[in-house]
Amino acid sequence: MASHGAERLVVLGDFWHGAEGLTPVLIQAVDGFAQRVPTVLVLGNHDRRIHPPDLPLEVVSTAWVSGPLTAAHEPPPPGAPGFTLAGHWHPAVVIASRAGDRLRRPCFVRYPHALVLPAFGGLTGALTMRRADLARQGAQVAVVGDGELHWLPLRR
Structure with missing residues (x-):
């Protein structure tokens, strides 16, 4: 720090x-x-x-x-004033290759009013977020790889 x-x-x-x-x-x-x-x-x-x-x-x-x-701890409802950093959900997304390989990774979920942070602990569990739902909500999603954030495309 x-x-x-x-x-x-x-x-x-x-x-x-x-x-x-x-x-x-x-x-x-x-x-x-x-x-x-x-x-x-x-x-x-x-x-x-x-x-x-x-x-x-x-x-x-x-x-x-x-x-x-x-x-x-918990993200605010959509339209809440200001900007909130939150946890609680331990969000994750599934990344699939064209060959059918699938990888589930912790992710950051960015809304206009909040950023929900992932959990990286071995015993924390995760809530798999559906990318289409996130797109409909106007969210952006990023995963960590090779020491940096990678923003993922979302399709409705």
Whole structure:
């Protein structure tokens, strides 16, 4: 984060999936990181059920606002004011080759009012988004490959 000049980390919810995952090693790592970098945790559907130990986190229940940008766990409805960064869906798309090969990849979904971020953890799961539906909604989709974003064509 320091190499990118980041001043703060904002976690878009579900930092903890279950209380059994709050191991002493993880708690120590989060504490050490949050001591160096101001960290905001927007509570997600899993975080709300867990009471983590006292950590130097700014915890907010639904959204964290900085100027015109809102950070939330769940994406807002279409037409919401401002612009929101959100998680929760863990979006993914299927990419198919002409030969019939299929690859399911985490993706970023960009709407006029929001950017839904993917999850890259091995245990997070994903919601496969239909590209035709996304096109009808006016969305754009990007996947990460070779260290960069690749915007995918969407057909209605």
